[in-house]
Amino acid sequence: MLNIPYSPTWCPGCGNFAIWAALKKGLVDTGYPAEKICIFYDVGCSGNMSSFNNYYGFHTLHGRALPTAVGAKLVNHELKVIVIIGDGGCYGEGGTHFINLMRGNHDVTILVHNNHRYSLTTGQTSPTTDRGVKTKSTPEGVIEEPINPIAIAISNHGSFIAREFAPDISRLSARITQAVNHLGFALIDILQPCPVFNPQQSHQWYRERLVNLEDEGHSPDNREAAWKQAMRAEKLPIGLFFEEQKPAYHQQVNELAEGPLVRRSIDTIDLTSIIKEFK
Amino acid sequence: MLAKQSFVWKVAGAAGEGIMTTGLLFSKTCARHGLYIFDYTEYPSLIRGGHNTYQVHTATDPVFAQKNTVDLLIALNKEGIELHLKELSTDSLLVFDTEHQKIEPEKYNLKAKLLDLPMIRLAKESGGEEVMANNVALGASVYLAGLDLTVLNQIITEVFIDKGPKIINLNQQAAQRGYEFVKSKYQPLFTAIKQETSHLTMTGNEAIALGALAGGLQFYAAYPMTPSSSILHFLAAKAREAKIVVKHAEDEISVVNMAIGASFAGARAMVGTSGGGFCYMVEALGLAGIAELPLVIVESQRAGPALGLPTWTAQGDLKFVINASHGEFPRIVLAPGDAKEAFELARLALILAEKYQIPVILLSDKYLSESRFNITLEATTFANNRFGLTTNPAPDQTGFFPRYKLADSPVSLRSTPGTTGGTYIANADEHDEYGLSNEDSNMRTAQVAKRQQKLKEALAEIPFQFWQEEPKAVLTFISFGSTKGPIQGARQTLAGEGIATCHLNLSWIWPFPKDQVQKIVTSYPNVLVVEGNNEGQLASLIAEQTGFMMENKLNRYDGSPFYPEEIVDYVKHSI
Numbered sequence: 103m104l105n106i107p108y109s110p111t112w113c114p115g116c117g118n119f120a121i122w123a124a125l126k127k128g129l130v131d132t133g134y135p136a137e138k139i140c141i142f143y144d145v146g147c148s149g150n151m152s153s154f155n156n157y158y159g160f161h162t163l164h165g166r167a168l169p170t171a172v173g174a175k176l177v178n179h180e181l182k183v184i185v186i187i188g189d190g191g192c193y194g195e196g197g198t199h200f201i202n203l204m205r206g207n208h209d210v211t212i213l214v215h216n217n218h219r220y221s222l223t224t225g226q227t228s229p230t231t232d233r234g235v236k237t238k239s240t241p242e243g244v245i246e247e248p249i250n251p252i253a254i255a256i257s258n259h260g261s262f263i264a265r266e267f268a269p270d271i272s273r274l275s276a277r278i279t280q281a282v283n284h285l286g287f288a289l290i291d292i293l294q295p296c297p298v299f300n301p302q303q304s305h306q307w308y309r310e311r312l313v314n315l316e317d318e319g320h321s322p323d324n325r326e327a328a329w330k331q332a333m334r335a336e337k338l339p340i341g342l343f344f345e346e347q348k349p350a351y352h353q354q355v356n357e358l359a360e361g362p363l364v365r366r367s368i369d370t371i372d373l374t375s376i377i378k379e380f381k
Numbered sequence: 382m383l384a385k386q387s388f389v390w391k392v393a394g395a396a397g398e399g400i401m402t403t404g405l406l407f408s409k410t411c412a413r414h415g416l417y418i419f420d421y422t423e424y425p426s427l428i429r430g431g432h433n434t435y436q437v438h439t440a441t442d443p444v445f446a447q448k449n450t451v452d453l454l455i456a457l458n459k460e461g462i463e464l465h466l467k468e469l470s471t472d473s474l475l476v477f478d479t480e481h482q483k484i485e486p487e488k489y490n491l492k493a494k495l496l497d498l499p500m501i502r503l504a505k506e507s508g509g510e511e512v513m514a515n516n517v518a519l520g521a522s523v524y525l526a527g528l529d530l531t532v533l534n535q536i537i538t539e540v541f542i543d544k545g546p547k548i549i550n551l552n553q554q555a556a557q558r559g560y561e562f563v564k565s566k567y568q569p570l571f572t573a574i575k576q577e578t579s580h581l582t583m584t585g586n587e588a589i590a591l592g593a594l595a596g597g598l599q600f601y602a603a604y605p606m607t608p609s610s611s612i613l614h615f616l617a618a619k620a621r622e623a624k625i626v627v628k629h630a631e632d633e634i635s636v637v638n639m640a641i642g643a644s645f646a647g648a649r650a651m652v653g654t655s656g657g658g659f660c661y662m663v664e665a666l667g668l669a670g671i672a673e674l675p676l677v678i679v680e681s682q683r684a685g686p687a688l689g690l691p692t693w694t695a696q697g698d699l700k701f702v703i704n705a706s707h708g709e710f711p712r713i714v715l716a717p718g719d720a721k722e723a724f725e726l727a728r729l730a731l732i733l734a735e736k737y738q739i740p741v742i743l744l745s746d747k748y749l750s751e752s753r754f755n756i757t758l759e760a761t762t763f764a765n766n767r768f769g770l771t772t773n774p775a776p777d778q779t780g781f782f783p784r785y786k787l788a789d790s791p792v793s794l795r796s797t798p799g800t801t802g803g804t805y806i807a808n809a810d811e812h813d814e815y816g817l818s819n820e821d822s823n824m825r826t827a828q829v830a831k832r833q834q835k836l837k838e839a840l841a842e843i844p845f846q847f848w849q850e851e852p853k854a855v856l857t858f859i860s861f862g863s864t865k866g867p868i869q870g871a872r873q874t875l876a877g878e879g880i881a882t883c884h885l886n887l888s889w890i891w892p893f894p895k896d897q898v899q900k901i902v903t904s905y906p907n908v909l910v911v912e913g914n915n916e917g918q919l920a921s922l923i924a925e926q927t928g929f930m931m932e933n934k935l936n937r938y939d940g941s942p943f944y945p946e947e948i949v950d951y952v953k954h955s956i
Contacts, residue, residue: 108817140798142642145809152806153817156780158798160645160807161818162638163668169635173642173650174798176626177600181646181798202631357626364647364797366624368597374761376619377591379539380581381413 108153117268117294118147121215122154124271125186128278129157134182141184142171144191147222148215151186165195172208172351177363179352182282183209189216193229193249200251204260207286209350213278214251214289215268217296218303225299235302251291252332256325256344262288263328263344267312268295269305270340277342286350293338308338315341387440388526388571389448392518393465394457396424396431403455403515404435406540407522408582408753410533411439415576419866420753421447421942426607426691432460439526443755445719445869449946452570453525454493455518457500458482462489469493474525474570476518496521496567503558509551516552520559527569530560581756585749585863586611588720588756589653589679592727594623595763599648602628602636607691608747609653609681633661637678641665644674645807647770647797649731653679656698657688663705666740670710672807672816673785673793673832675734675741679727682746684940693940694747696862696913700922702742703891709829711737711836714891716744718847718865720754722888728763733842736768737835738792744890746913748942749863769795774803781805781815787827791834836892843894848901851881855956857905859898859931861887861919863942864911870945875952882952887919899927907956909933911943 112118129139136157143152145164152161162170167185175183185192192200192214203210219237220226226239229249236243255263262284266274274292281288293312295305315322318339320331328344352358360366388411392403401422408420416439425431436451438444450470456462456477466489469475473493477484481501498521500514509516516537523533534553541549583591590612593601603613617627626643630636633654640650654662659680669676682698684690702714713733717723723745730741774782774796784805786793796803806816811828813819847865849872858868865886872882885901887894902908902923910920910931915938920931935951937943 135801137801137804138799140646150818152808156804158804158806159816160642160672161809161816163664163809166634166638166665169630169638170642170645172635173600173602173639173644174646175642176628176639177643177648177650178646178797178799198631199635202635355626357620357624360624363599363624363626364799366599368599368649368765368767371595371597371763371765372761373591373595373763376594376622377581377758377761380583380587380756 110154111150112147113298115295115297116147117217117296118151118215120268120271121148121213121274121292121294122151124275124278125213126155128275129282131275131279132182132282134282138181139184140174140181141186142167142174144185144187144196145222146188146191146215146220148186148188165191165199167191168196168199168203168210168212171210172203175209176352176355179209179358180362183211184282185210185212187212187214189214189218189230190220190228193251197229201254201258204255204258204287206351207259207261207348209286209352211278211281211288212290214291215294216291217294217300219296219300221296221299250332251289252343253329255289256329256332260289260344261286261346261348264289264342265291265293265340267293267308267340284345286348293340311338313337313339315339315343386442387438387444388453389436389438389451390453390522390526391434391436391451391465391468392455392457392515393432393434393461396427396433398433398457399512399515400433400435400457402540403519404437406519406533406536408437409536410523410528411437411526411573412578412580412582412755413532413536414528414573415578416441416573417444417755418582418753419444419446422751424692432464445866445873446945447942449944453522455522459484462486466491476521478514481514496563498559498562500559503562504555507551507554507558509555513552513555516555517559520556521563523556524560524563525567525570527572529575530556579757581758582753583720583756584611584751584753585717585720585723585745586681586751587615588723588754589727589743589745590615592724593651593677593731594619594625595724596728596731597649597765598625598651598731600626600628600640600643600650601652602630602639602650603653604630604633604636604658606655606658608683608750609655609679611751612653612679633658634665637662637665640676641669641672641674644669644676645672645798649675649735651677651679651731653681655681655683656685656701659698659702659705666712667706667708667710668809669740670706670712670832671708671809671811673738674807675738677730677734677741677743679743679745681750682744684938690940692747694913694942695938695940696746696864697918697938698744699861699890699914699918702744703922710832711739711839712891713737713739713741713839714744715741716862716888716890717749718862718886718888719749720756723749724756724758726888732765733839736792737839738769738795739835744862746863771796771803772800774800776802776804779815781817783814784816785812785814785828785831787814787831791831791838840892843889843892846889846894846897847884847886849884851876851883854881854883854906856907856909856952857883857885857901858909858911859885859887859901859919859923860911861890864913867943867945867948868911871948871952874945874949880952880956893922893926895926898923899929902927902929907933909935909955911935911948913942914938
């Protein structure tokens with residue numbers, strides 16, 4: 103058991119409990135030493151998990167867990183870097199980081215707690231809220247179309263793209279292990295019930311729509327098929343949409359070929375050669 | 382005839398015509414002769430077609446700033462004359478090319494001497510192309526400045542080494558033709574005696590980049606923004622040799638958060654931007670404050686607000702960088718006044734950031750960042766100590782390491798991810814000793830007090846500020862950052878005319894060197910605060926910190942730096 107001084111503050115029935123359980127098992131199952139796992143938490147209900155895990159962690163600014171994680175990975179690429187973030191942080195406030203991390207295939211595992219609401223701020227619309235839904239900030243109904251993060255990731259060079267359902271803990275924890283072991287950008291968009299601020303999308307609502315990609319005969323090496331699955335409207339496929347093996351960002355940085363940057367000693371810096379051009 | 386002690390050279394023409402390279406080659410030729418130099422450039426925010434200038438002020442004695450009047454003006458087009466009429470005196474020589482440009486110098490009623498130099502034709506005759514016309518002008522300039530052509534040729538070889546021997550030869554031949562053409566018609570305007578020198582020349586930005594490397598920089602992130610971009614370019618080019626990682630991220634918000642992530646993981650990290658980009662970084666500045674992570678931010682000012690004058694200088698962000706962010710946390714603000722200070726303070730910034738686990742802002746401006754200075758480095762190898770990092774952290778009964786321990790010292794030991802036993806949370810929320818979110822009133826009060834105490838301890842770091850004193854002074858200048866040079870230049874002139882003055886230039890802005898400033902404003906006569914903004918931000922800061930109102934102010938905020946001549950005029954009229 104992990105010894106933690108704080109207990110979760112989530113509402114009863116919150117999907118975060120399930121994700122938390124799946125995360126703990128999924129990380130242990132990687133077999134990676136705990137001190138080399140580092141979790142970057144965004145702001146939101148999910149981010150409050152920062153005080154409930156016994157791993158090195160950084161509770162960052164809203165939307166910024168993504169670049170903060172990249173900075174740490176670039177200077178110590180022996181770390182396994184996980185981002186815990188919500189749909190607002192990843193697809194709204196941090197949207198530009200989400201898009202650009204994929205382009206670089208940064209070796210970061212992003213777990214999006216997608217409950218289709220801003221729940222820590224008591225239930226406003228988020229980038230994934232369906233059109234027409236009435237929330238506190240959209241009492242006349244949301245005008246925008248919801249973002250499709252899976253389709254975006256498939257179109258934008260994501261190298262590991264999955265969606266899972268929070269309450270399926272064993273399935274999710276296995277996917278987390280797989281994502282952390284994937285070398286490169288890994289996204290798991292986790293559908294998370296929020297019974298308090300989004301009671302419409304209940305467990306039952308999800309159960310009626312979810313289908314497993316494995317049961318649909320989907321092969322994760324087929325980008326076009328993955329995109330078609332991502333665009334389905336009548337059903338919500340879960341599972342691994344797409345995966346490809348390609349070098350991660352840090353593997354392509356020449357300056358990191360000799361090992362993690364933090365191990366390079368700065369005790370003595372010799373500028374003799376570099377200053378020659380200033381003579 | 383008495384030899385002139387200083388020589389002011391300028392090349393002016395359209396952007397894209399190689400003005401900057403031409404200026405650099407002339408400046409290096411002067412410096413290689415053992416002369417002092419100060420180079421000042423102007424350019425609009427355009428890729429091509431705008432008006433560019435490069436001025437080299439060179440002398441046998443130290444030079445500190447650009448000058449109003451030029452001795453030799455190379456006009457590569459009509460604007461090169463028309464926009465600089467006021468800079469020509471009866472002693473000036475104007476060089477142009479009537480074969481190439483439809484220039485009618487007689488219509489300007491010029492006092493200056495004229496030299497029609499067929500730059501394009503000579504370049505082509507020497508086997509080169511039109512773009513090598515600048516080398517013809519360079520060769521002519523070298524003759525007129527009394528410099529050695531072999532030195533220019535050597536510098537052409539070094540600067541164009543990557544372009545191969547053919548290009549180097551053509552450039553040298555063009556220079557030779559220019560040199561010979563002028564030699565047959567004119568006497569040199571200046572005499573330079575070649576001397577051995579250990580001086581280097583570099584821009585403020587290059588000095589910042591080198592100082593940061595000396596200070597153990599490991600991770601640099603930036604998003605391009607004039608006038609900070611040349612730090613990014615330089616460090617990116619040297620990343621492999623210096624074994625650092627340089628990241629051009631998608632925006633300034635990503636830049637600063639990446640750097641904070643890098644710092645959290647144990648690297649010395651720095652970012653560079655201008656005022657607009659710094660606006661984006663401000664929330665993260667507070668994050669570095671509350672999470673107690675070292676971070677260096679280079680903020681090279683340009684004239685704001687918003688896009689302002691993108692390629693022009695200003696000192697308008699002084700109060701912004703001192704006060705940026707909501708909430709309270711300690712920071713250090715340093716404002717180098719020349720390349721030497723830029724090198725030293727960039728290095729110090731990285732050291733202080735780690736020592737106190739706080740953000741340090743290095744405040745530059747276009748004038749310092751992109752002007753070129755002489756600089757002498759006492760050493761080329763630099764030793765660094767590490768501060769506050771533990772390699773064998775021990776968790777307590779909670780399983781966490783008390784990273785933010787409340788103890789006698791406000792600077793608590795820091796563990797980094799990957800280290801067994803050091804588990805803690807860096808937290809943007811207020812937190813307890815382990816970094817776990819905590820809203821308890823006593824813990825909040827204690828953690829704020831812990832952080833704020835660091836600023837009090839950092840007061841001991843403040844060195845003596847740049848202070849020049851003359852007996853029987855009639856006026857005391859106070860300035861900060863890059864205004865140091867123009868005031869030094871003005872004081873040279875004033876001293877020559879028997880007007881004694883004193884000068885305090887602040888390179889350490891925050892925590893404010895209150896005692897030093899207070900002593901000067903109360904003990905020295907007729908204080909004049911000179912700064913590149915409208916509101917008199919330094920004057921107001923001095924008043925706030927010392928209780929003494931600063932009544933005499935000289936402000937400039939049109940995008941140009943101060944010129945020594947205007948300061949001299951102001952002083953003569955005010956005393």
